[in-house]
Amino acid sequence: MQAPAQLQATIELLDEIDQFRYPADRTMAAYFKQRRYIGSKDKAVISEYFYTILRNKLSFSYLLEEVGLTVNSRRLAALLLRSLNRPVSDFFTGEGHAPVSLSISDAESIESIDMASLSNAPLNVRLNVPSWISAKLQMTLKESFEAEMMATNQQATTDIRVNTLKSSRKQVSHFFKKNNLDAENTTLSPWGMRFNRRVALFGTDAFKQGWFDIQDEGSQLLALISGVSAGQKVVDFCAGAGGKTLALAAMMANKGTIYACDVHSKRLEQLTLRAKRAGVHNIRTHILSSEHDKWVKKHKGLADVVLLDAPCSGTGTWRRSPDSRWNLSEEDLSNLVSLQASILESAKRLVKPGGTLLYATCSLLAEENEEQIDRFLTDNSEFQGKSGHFADFLSWQGKVAIDDYQLRTYPALTGTDGFYVAALSRTPEENC
Structure with missing residues (x-):
């Protein structure tokens, strides 16, 4: 052309x-x-x-x-x-x-x-941030607002997660070098590698053989900090196409059970195909009619760990999905905050006494994150912030942990999509 x-x-x-x-x-x-x-x-x-x-x-x-x-x-x-x-x-x-x-x-x-x-x-115009959401982001990001918004206007890196069920970073790195592909190890995720430009990877033999998957480093960290282990029962309540589900399965060495749930059947169909390529066989999928599906009540107290990567504004992924900032309205955000609260209230039932509930979004807005968790903890005395859960991660670049049970990543500071995670623990039965 x-x-x-x-x-x-x-x-x-x-x-x-x-x-x-x-x-x-x-x-x-x-x-x-x-x-x-x-x-x-x-x-x-x-x-x-x-x-x-x-x-x-x-x-x-x-x-x-x-x-x-x-x-x-x-x-x-x-x-x-x-x-x-x-x-x-x-x-x-x-x-x-x-x-x-x-x-x-x-x-x-x-x-x-x-x-x-x-x-x-005006500043929001220079940074390409819709006026209605600019003040909200400034309240959350404070002095980092301009730098973080500038980062969302840059092309995102291409990150991969090495599938430890089939390969290793050393093996994948050797494959890339052999094929003249220049990748470097990520600094936070132990499974990640990064290309600083767009790269066509889906057609490579290593991808087809399931050695790696395409996944932002920030998303990989959600699995890493979950702390799941072999033999556990885990629920990925909003699994989508299953990127984090597959990362959890690798952490669990294919042992135990992961229940991958979502309201979108086509996304779960993609997960089934991806799991086959990745050599994962400890996933059970379930299509939810809504967050209040009868399946939740039936499996009350099932899980050691419930991961809830909630539907959100996606403000943390603007560099990867630049059009999404123009398609989001104040009404959309209000509806999302209500939906998140509803999903939290339903998903909490799946957590067994002494178990862990991980709430996550790819949003930079406090009302979808800290404020959402503050309301949940006020209304649910059987849950507490899981003290010390992020102690091992406080030394990460820029000390991205908010406290010992809440953590954020940022496009500018950590070079990842913007994610928020809160780790909550359910009171053991003997302490009820």
């Missing part, structure tokens, strides 16, 4: 995401699947254009509106070229598969934009 055709594909992707409101990764995957003639190098350029515009949508919109232009996909794409110091007229030619030429007034207005004038914009 010629460069103008790559830009036209970007415009078409932006139009699709505006029209259908599907997640960016799904939109792009479907687009490429329907156009198999697009090669890998072209896909990489188009993806970079697409995600750069999504990350900078608020600041780009501000600049367009400052010169009197309403926002649309073509103008956003033209401004991307302007930000890259590329002549807009060389791309918008209307020839072949290139974008149709801009009107004279559009072209002149966009060419007149001084990208440096963005320094005069």
Whole structure:
């Protein structure tokens, strides 16, 4: 593809995401699947254009509106070229598969934009943070707000988790070096390796053989700090496609039982396929009708450990899903906070006396995290913060543990997605 055709594909992707409101990764995957003639190098350029515009949508919109232009996909794409110091007229030619030429007034207005004038914009615009959520994030992040939000505007690394049931970091590292793939060990997860760029890994023999899985280092840490061990009964209550479930299974050396639950059957189907590739056979899946499914009551007091990675705003994963910040509303957040509380109230029943409940989100907002746990502990005297649970992790970079039972990771500080985890213990029966 010629460069103008790559830009036209970007415009078409932006139009699709505006029209259908599907997640960016799904939109792009479907687009490429329907156009198999697009090669890998072209896909990489188009993806970079697409995600750069999504990350900078608020600041780009501000600049367009400052010169009197309403926002649309073509103008956003033209401004991307302007930000890259590329002549807009060389791309918008209307020839072949290139974008149709801009009107004279559009072209002149966009060419007149001084990208440096963005320094005069409000802070949330410069950081590409919706105004309604900016104050909430500032309250949580305090002096780290600007650095963390800047980090969410960067391309995420590609992290993998080595599957210790089938391989080792040494073995996987040797495979990567043999195939001229440059990866380094992660600093916090003992199973992680990192590429500082996008890498096509799904087609490699090592991936197909189950030696590793794609998983952010922060997500790997949720499994690590769970403290699960072989022979236990564990519930992954919001398992999704099972990345953390598989990490738990490896920690348990395939011994004991993991009950992977979710309300989305297709996600659990993906987990079944992933488990087969990973050589995991101690997982039982269950499709929940809701958080109040009868299965929960039936299995009351079942688990040594319950992991609840709750549905959330996803503010900690904005660098990986830049479109999600534009699709979240105040009403959505309020509904999520209510849902989290409801899920907590239901999932607590699965924890046996003396067992552990781990509550986690990929959110940076206190109302989904510390405030949610404070309310839960106030209303449920049989649960307490698991004192000392994170004692071994207090020496982590920047001392990310909030206290001895709550921990956070951050995009800028730890180089991971933003996660929150609270470890709660249920009072043993003899102490009730």
